[in-house]
Amino acid sequence: MRIDVLSLFPNMFAPLRESIIGKTIEKGLVDLEVTDFRDYTTNKNHKVDDEIYGGGQGMLLMPQPIFDAMDAIEAKAGNRGRVILMDPAGTTFNQAKAEELAKEEHLTFIAGHYEGYDERIRTLVDDEISLGDFVLTGGELGAMTVIDATVRLLADALGDDRSAVDESFSTGLLEYPQYTRPADFRGLTVPDVLLSGHHANIAQWKHKEALKRTYLRRPDLLQQYPLTTTDKHLLADIKAELSEKD
Known part of the structure; x- marks a missing residue:
């Protein structure tokens, strides 16, 4: 699986290089690339956001940097993959969605910041996903959560493909109690x-x-x-x- 992420804070994704997800990257099961879409701004001040037409609080992400960054991904990978926008107004993420995304060969996440997105950015998107009824400072933590839940379902990611079968939500029920030594x-x-x-x-x-x-x-x-x-x-x-x- 190829995973691209558009973010203004690529260093936030360092934890994905650790633990199980990190091992899938080392094994070559996942190719993870995080793009700072500020690199694609065309204005001299490298701005990625601007004031809202019609008035309103905060700043909106402009379409140009994200569109151009997406074009660069398509040029490099041959396609944009399934594009996911992390947004509080999106569909609430669950295990069924993780299982659905795990079947894809290429996922691209847009992790925004500030007040929100220029509405035209949504024309690039296949899915809008939220973690729940709360607001984070940006989409990075949400994207990492979705990536973690999805990648661990890939074949050989957990070492034993049976590990994910009986987990909470995978069967429709919460997982039963488990024990180890001593008795x-x-x-x-x-x-x-x-x-x-x-x-x-x-x-x-x-x-x-x-x-x-x-x-x-x-x-x-x-x-x-x-x-x-x-x-x-x-x-x-x-x-x-x-x-x-x-």
């Missing part, structure tokens, strides 16, 4: 079923615990989850067990 730590013990070696019972326990955690923490997810008859019985058991504790 007894300060009186806190690992559930017996996980020590039993009985794979069918372990799988059933994991699924029930995933349902339970989702019911307790994110019941909204269950409204979209295709509950089977078995799931409905398990949920009834979970609710009965919780009411007994109360």
Whole structure:
């Protein structure tokens, strides 16, 4: 996968050179290039923003530097890829979107700053993405988050392709509790079923615990989850067990 990012602060993307994402770059699974679109300004003061027509607070990013930077990416890569604008008004990012983007060969992110974008910049864009109902000082942290969530889904990125299969949101449920050694730590013990070696019972326990955690923490997810008859019985058991504790 090729990933291009347009940003006024390319040094902010240094963390992507570390940990798992950094390893995917070292392996050649990802080619990441961050372009400072200030380099493409044509005015003598290297300005990338200007006052808003019709009045308004703040400064808007001008179209010219971003259009020219995008032309340079297209000339170098042969295409612009799927262009993503990080914007608070965009569609809220989720795991399904990460899985969708992970299928692409080329992604280009526009990470803006200041008050916002000249509306004509949106004509370059395929997707507008937001992390949630809040505003950051710029699109860099949002772009890094989307890149991280997407790249880790690439084949061989995690070392074991099964690692991402049962994660929270990938199955539609939150992930079940997990444990490692020792089996007894300060009186806190690992559930017996996980020590039993009985794979069918372990799988059933994991699924029930995933349902339970989702019911307790994110019941909204269950409204979209295709509950089977078995799931409905398990949920009834979970609710009965919780009411007994109360």
